Amino acid sequence: MKFIVQWNGLPTAESSVIERFMKTGGQPPDGIKLLGRWHAIGGLHGFAVVEADDTPGISALALEWGDLLTMSIFPAMTDEELGAALGKHLAARNK
Template sequence: MSAAHRIHDAPHTISDDGSAPRAGIANSDWRRAMKFIVQWNGLPTAEHSVIERFMKTGGNTPDGVKLLGRWHAIGGLHGFAVVEAEDTRGISALALEWGDLLTMSIFPAMTDEDLGAALGKHLAARSK
């Protein structure tokens, strides 16, 4: 059997782009967008540069990152956003894009539904 036939006989082990299999991934259903909370703070000395960049770029997110919402504090360079991404590449690009002007903290986030499911599994495991 040729290598091409082996690849086609086991599509669940091949990455989406057809490259070599990735350990621990049984199929492409593993992809699910994750939510992240992005918080930023800036010094007053960076205000002019932050305003210029935001007005020039519109605060667009990098490829692979979907902005779900963004909120700004009144009277300061503070705020947070909720974004969605399938992996951390776009999240890293976002941090690097603004890292020279703002300090950023980025946290994975869960919905109430996801947290409830995790807590249910945790409680079930503890009661065994």
């Protein structure tokens, strides 16, 4: 399953975030596949799209950075997946 991970950091955490990112490369924990990550210019804001088979890995990701960043994590669907779900919804509604 895919998830969108958004983060925000306080300016007071900037040095610690930079240090941890440079040390670890921001790699996700085991069981999480990083599909892409984007950073805002001039701030501790950004988002990533990750893939995981279960939620414990997602929890590990949030906990790994939770002391420095606030995170919002949402399940995500591709256009194709959403189209299939919408098609089922319309078919059920039109019965």
